[in-house]
Amino acid sequence: MPEIVDRVAAMVDYTLDTIVGPKSKNLKVKDPKKYAFEPKTLLSEFIDIYLNLGVSERFIEAVARDGRSYKPENFNNASRILSRFSIRSNEDLAAFEALKERFKIAKEIDDQDEGDLGEIPDEFEDPILATLMEDPVILPISQQTVDRNLKERIIKWKAEKREQAKNARATATAEKMDVTEG
Template sequence: GLELKVDNPETYNFRPREMLRDLCSIFASFASAPEFQLECAKSGYYSADLMEKTIRTCKKLNLLDSATSTVLGMSQMELFESLPSHIALQSINVQDDEALTNDAPDEFLDPLMCTFMKDPVLLPTSDNIIDRSTITQHLLNDPHDPFNRKDLTIDMVVPAVELKNRMDAWMQEKRALVKGQK
């Protein structure tokens, strides 16, 4: 990606500075949102090194506005520069939650991915419970229940509310135990 060089990029309407400015502007717009910070931390695509390199490039090329103009009293550049530290804090929370779920009961684990479910749903065609993200991804490739091959659409899945409530209570209990130990 970073080694990509194109002769006469304008010929192809490829404007890397403009593209980088637009992307960084979008990231700066969401930098103060905890949900965005958390999703960056969880995505698996975030690279602190690449982010630092991007910040240096933005400064060097003066791509983002440095004048204080946002609602938060920070410039676009300041907001963008604050993002790595926010993501680092969220990463700690993500790691803590992952550590808490290591000994989760099997019923809380996705049967296909063996990961802790965040949004369990019931598949009415097989009566299996699976994480919504797993079945959504599966149905993009194959419109059948993975357990019995019957036709299935995402509209047919039913939230497993009772299980979700038990999972939330279990997580709160685990967090309280960890807090009590600190």
């Protein structure tokens, strides 16, 4: 469901950060067998989630857009662990490497897009996630009403900002190429 893609991506990114990130050394229990605590198996299962959901371009974009927990070094650490302990097949490792590259490209595109848009007007920013809203709705608890026409205004604003950035880049490129004397 498109409504939850960003949240799922944030959840798996956060969990991957917990499993292989800087704080992973804190993941210890006194009796791992008693609690069925197997970090390598857990990592393998989360790689399954990435590989299965990685067929969706929207998921790829959502992972890369996750400003809180998306960290390329976590994916590199996961690859290193998977390879070092032969947790996954060579085919799975290759698929994961290709997926990591797709995340990297999506992040570069998202960063460029964010730079093109500049500062987001307060009325377009999600008050909870501090991100640009894509489909504003009524909040269930507060019953705060957000005009559905705001969506069209956001789309228009994004298109205008992207066009301005595109024109600015084209102008800058043309100025660099201008070698006329005078």
